[in-house]
Amino acid sequence: MHSLNNLIIEFYDKLSSWEQSVVKDTGYSLAQVHTIEVLGSHGSMRMKELADRLAITTGTLTVQVDKLVKFGLITRSPHEDDRRSILVGLTSEGMALHKHHNRMHIQLTEDITRHLDQNSIDVLTKSFEKMNREF
Amino acid sequence: MHSLNNLIIEFYDKLSSWEQSVVKDTGYSLAQVHTIEVLGSHGSMRMKELADRLAITTGTLTVQVDKLVKFGLITRSPHEDDRRSILVGLTSEGMALHKHHNRMHIQLTEDITRHLDQNSIDVLTKSFEKMNREF
DNA sequence: TTATTTACTTTGACTATCAAACAATATAAC
DNA sequence: GTTATATTGTTTGATAGTCAAAGTAAATAA
Numbered sequence: 001m002h003s004l005n006n007l008i009i010e011f012y013d014k015l016s017s018w019e020q021s022v023v024k025d026t027g028y029s030l031a032q033v034h035t036i037e038v039l040g041s042h043g044s045m046r047m048k049e050l051a052d053r054l055a056i057t058t059g060t061l062t063v064q065v066d067k068l069v070k071f072g073l074i075t076r077s078p079h080e081d082d083r084r085s086i087l088v089g090l091t092s093e094g095m096a097l098h099k100h101h102n103r104m105h106i107q108l109t110e111d112i113t114r115h116l117d118q119n120s121i122d123v124l125t126k127s128f129e130k131m132n133r134e135f
Numbered sequence: 136m137h138s139l140n141n142l143i144i145e146f147y148d149k150l151s152s153w154e155q156s157v158v159k160d161t162g163y164s165l166a167q168v169h170t171i172e173v174l175g176s177h178g179s180m181r182m183k184e185l186a187d188r189l190a191i192t193t194g195t196l197t198v199q200v201d202k203l204v205k206f207g208l209i210t211r212s213p214h215e216d217d218r219r220s221i222l223v224g225l226t227s228e229g230m231a232l233h234k235h236h237n238r239m240h241i242q243l244t245e246d247i248t249r250h251l252d253q254n255s256i257d258v259l260t261k262s263f264e265k266m267n268r269e270f
Numbered sequence: 271t272t273a274t275t276t277a278c279t280t281t282g283a284c285t286a287t288c289a290a291a292c293a294a295t296a297t298a299a300c
Numbered sequence: 301g302t303t304a305t306a307t308t309g310t311t312t313g314a315t316a317g318t319c320a321a322a323g324t325a326a327a328t329a330a
Contacts, residue, residue, distance in 0.1 A: 004256065005244040007263035008150075014270040015147055017190060031317065048277060055152060060318055062279055067316095084277045084326045109140040112266040121139065123258040128142035131247040135149040166286065182309060195287055197310055202285095219295045219308040 022104050026097065028071075033101060035064060036073060036090065040098030044089030046079060073097060157239050161232065163206075168236060170199060171208060171225065175233030179224030181214060208232060 023033045031054075038053050039045070045053075051061040065088060068074045073094035079085035090098060113121060158168045166189075173188050174180070180188075186196040200223060203209045208229035214220035225233060248256060 001245060001248075002241065004248070004260050004263070005241050007260060007267060008244060009240060010267050011263055012147065012150055014267060015143075018270060020190070029316070046277080047279095051278095055155070056317085057319060058278055059280075059320080064317080079277095082277080082327070086278070105144060106137065106140050109143060110136060112269040113136075113139070113262075114269070115265050116262055120258050120262050123255050124262050125139050125142060127248075127251055127255050127259045128139070128146055130250050132142060132145050132149060134247040134249070135153060164285075183307080186309095191286085192288060193309055194289080194311075199286080214308095217296070217308080221309070 018108060022101070026101070028073075028097075031064060032068060032071075032073075033097070035061075035068060036094055036098050037101060039074065039088065039090050040095065040102070044077075044087050046082075046085045046087060048085070050088055068094075153243060157236070161236070163208075163232075166199060167203060167206075167208075168232070170196075170203060171229055171233050172236060174209065174223065174225050175230065175237070179212075179222050181217075181220045181222060183220070185223055203229075 020030065023030050026033060028036075035050070035054060038050060042053070047058055047061055047065070051058045054061065056064075065074065065076065069076060072091055074088055074090055077087045077089065079087050113124075116124065155165065158165050161168060163171075170185070170189060173185060177188070182193050182196055182200070186193045189196065191199075200209065200211065204211060207226055209223055209225055212222045212224065214222050248259075251259065
């Protein structure tokens, strides 16, 4: 159990620095790419929902969104039913960044699992499913 | 492969927010606890080595260490062989914080693996070993 | 119709961070 | 041995990310 614990921590740390270096290459910040990621994988959403998913306040998000709009990665549009709300979504440039980042992730997953046999990958997949459910 | 990739990303995100909430309870910042973690698991070391392990500059570390010393969590002591260098190490209070944080990690590992049978845990452990080697 | 809640923005303060300039010491070149 | 170069750590100035609190506008409840 202790060794598994240490392996998980090591895995997390390595993933963390991998992410940092991959993000640095894009020229955008970690927070900015993370915002693009969430919008890319879940689609357009309101400020409040996006802030919750990013675990930041809407105040912080407002200034982040200002920058991303200026960069041409996202757009604000009015919410149809609720005039207090604003829909935030990716531009085509934002989508391109998301796709690029996603490809990097898939490539990493392929790289780190290349010495695992099919059975291990199956067990690993099922184990991650079960673990993710327990958080 | 895609589903495993998504599971890894989900796992990382959940671990990330778990860490954030656990750290918040200590009253110290993420960066501060991370510094304590590295010193706790690797023992005393020079500023440069610590900065490298934390992936920050020595300039950033200097101010961080100032604060942690003020909090009574770490101490600076002269390096025996190299008078340019300084050894940074945990106080007993720092060690207590490290132990507490470590216990939380072990508890988490136990919690998220409680529905895995022994064979899965074995495969999972070996798979993490192999994956960590490939980064 | 009024009171309360919700969504977003703005502002002020704080922390983490880096790059660059600096001082002290160690190491390499000659 | 002396000089030149590299390394270690600190300081300083600038920037980004963050929150809490106050403010505005709109939706919902009383």
